[in-house]
Amino acid sequence: MDPRMQELITLKTIAETLNQSNDLTLMLDTVLDKLLKLTGLTSGWIFLVDGSREYECVADRHLPPALMHNEKQPMQCGSCWCLDRYRHGRLNNAVNILNCKRLENAVEYRWGDTLGITHHATVPLFSGDRRFGVLNVAAPGKTRFMDEELALLQAVAFQIGSAIERMHLYAAEQHRADLFARLGEFSSALAAVKSAGKSPKQIMEHAMALIDVHFDWPVTAWIELDGSSFVWRSVSIRGGIISPNTRVPLAAASWLKNVAREHSFTAVGSAEIAMLTGCDELDEALQSFSDALAAPLLFNDTAMASILLIGCKKQRVQSHHVDGKVLEAVLEHISLAMEGAYLQEKQRELTRLEERNRLARDLHDSVCQILFSLSMTAKGVESLLSDDPEKVLSSVRDMQSLSQHALKEMRGLVMQLRPAGLETGLVTSLKAYGEKLNLHITTQLLGVVDLPRPVEETLWRIGQEALNNVSKHAGISQAEIALQLTAGEAVLRISDNGRGISKNRLNQPKPASLGLSTMKERAEALGGQLTITSVYRKGTTIHAAIPLR
Template sequence: PKKDSNIIECQRNEAAIESKVGDNAGITHHATVPLQSGGERFGLLNVAKPNTVSYSEEELELLESVAFQMGSAIERIYLTKQEQEMALVKERNRLARDLHDSVNQLLFSVTLTSRAGIEMSDQKDIKDTFRDIQQLTQAALTEMRALIWQLRPQGLESGLIEAIKAYADMLNLTLTVNVSGVLQFPSR
């Protein structure tokens, strides 16, 4: 069977030796194995030991096994992080929905009721009390809308393109983006 590992003469080490930069501790070659899980690769694992130019089949198999376990651990970390982020987004959305559906509606009802109280009463002090209630509920509605706005999913504050770039960066991907004809919409 074809192995994913290989043995490489380390060019950086050779350059360091030729430039007399530091001690290479007798390292001239390294074994390279991919860090992967399934078909997804996360990087490479380079392993070297002094005065070694080749590795046995058993050593390479062990390195591949260790690299696979490391790749699987990296994948689990990514998946766990994604699950946590999704749970946070779901909870934020639930809170925003609950605030909008219940508290926001109640405050709106109090505003309408106080407006009706102003219209129905002939006494100035009662009208003033209803006006105060109306102003307080309007302030509470404004505050509630601000809270709901803050609960929206994070990441789009700077726009979709920046969010895509940040996501690519999180995945350690190199991304080139060319955009034309983009309008910057107001944040509210």
């Protein structure tokens, strides 16, 4: 056959083979087999070289027994002339290698028969400015390749390089899609706990556990700035989390501070990783940090500066940019959750302050007024002691009535501060409280769940305020209390058929009543919701729903 026609057939066959698979190893193995059959060569192998210049023999065909020695050990370690030229940038085209160092070693150390193969041709694999490795082909007794043969091998190498580039892009896109899907799951899981009253540090600890669950990074480490030094807070290795609480050696402090000042992820080299050693407990984790990325977590204007380190899989070096962007997004979600917890804590403090102010007003409007009247009555009694015994007796009775009223008011306020009656259950306690306000209460309880103390006390406070509003504003002496409990939610409903709330007042952007505002804030502080439904002169319903986690 005409050599030109044979060359075209070879290129066509190789192109078809390269388009039949998205599995890199399978593709390279198949195309190597096709190439050898079409060119009449007998042996071949392909080395892929990563960014750190480490190589891997990913495909081989018909290796002589000498190179198959000890499970292909000669193909897995050591250097050779073709790889040396490739690493130093001196292998840009298909070339003849005078002889093969691996085969020379096989002869010297008597690893087996070389089947007469002593030389091979070497072709670099690249696409544009991206370099991937080398293709080697050989045949027994063949010590030199013709220029036409090298040109054909060069054309095949171009095709292989383009196919590798396409597969890397495909794998990177698949990896990107997978990481962002995992990011969505992580975000949802983190959002489920950020309203549960946790401190920022507790949220960070929980986030570390979630990262271990939702991502396949082999190692994740949390390093926190503590004063002027850094401390290992948590290290997650696939299958477990350790909390060393060990200070990072001072040698690493400088570059860690540089990482903390950045606003994006940073690639971490082996030299920096070596600086982090110093604790036996971390040796196993650090060994996995051959390829790593680091990014800062800034919370509350750097009041707590942390760094997250992730170890990346070597075979995904080209997609580290995607891992870095996802790492930044993970830290943004954690930062938002911590900021949310911080703001919720501040909100709870404001709620407590408003509660104290409300109690102060109630004391002034009720107990203080009664005690003032009691004081005035006592002074009047003093002036009547010598004049009219009957008037004295009447004033003393007034004093007794006022003191009893003051005592009742004070006990009511004390009960609001410390709900001592909750031991009998939320519904029973609210019914007793309503009856003390001279209300006729009907109750309904659906479900049996042991309520967490914070949830029970929040519903108690909401119920108190709602019953107070019925007593003061509804113009009716009946109310209904209903509590529905499920595994995931507690719902309290208090309703009456009283005069209701006017539509204009109910639709105000900010509730005019401090009590209504406080009820909403109490429910929202535990991740719940409070809704108020009212029809003027037809009654009001308070509906409080709080999730149970």
